[in-house]
Amino acid sequence: MISDTFINRPRLAIVVSLIIMLAGVLCLVNLPIAEYPEVAPPQIIVRAIYPGASSQVVADTVASVIESEVNGVENMVYFSSNSDNSGTYTLTITFE
Numbered sequence: 001m002i003s004d005t006f007i008n009r010p011r012l013a014i015v016v017s018l019i020i021m022l023a024g025v026l027c028l029v030n031l032p033i034a035e036y037p038e039v040a041p042p043q044i045i046v047r048a049i050y051p052g053a054s055s056q057v058v059a060d061t062v063a064s065v066i067e068s069e070v071n072g073v074e075n076m077v078y079f080s081s082n083s084d085n086s087g088t089y090t091l092t093i094t095f096e
Contacts, residue, residue, distance in 0.1 A: 041077065046070075046091040058083040066091060 006013040048062050063081055070079060070093060079093040 042095045044093045044095075046093070048089040048091075050087040050089070053087040055083040055085050058087055058089045062089050063091070 006016075046066065048058075048066065050058050050062055053061075063083055066089075067079070067081060070076075070091065073093070075096045077094045077096055079091060081089065081091045083089045
């Protein structure tokens with residue numbers, strides 16, 4: 001029944017859709033930023049390069065020191081690390 005009304009009166013359908021769209025824009029403008037949902041948790045990525053070192057050497061010398069200092073930071077959920085044989089170490093810290 002409603003679909004027949006909008007098919008027979010396309011101008012009415014355009015006006016109703018414009019009113020709904022303007023109402024949505026007004027609500028979006030008035031919504032405080034604190035009410036927006038979190039899309040992804042904030043992350044910090046730390047990279048260290050130790051040229052010529054193997055992944056085991058990087059893990060023993062660089063990673064252990066950085067991870068011991070980062071452990072226990074406020075609002076931290078978890079961290080993950082990766083080291084490879086090119087001497088690159090990457091630490092990703094995820095916060096609340």
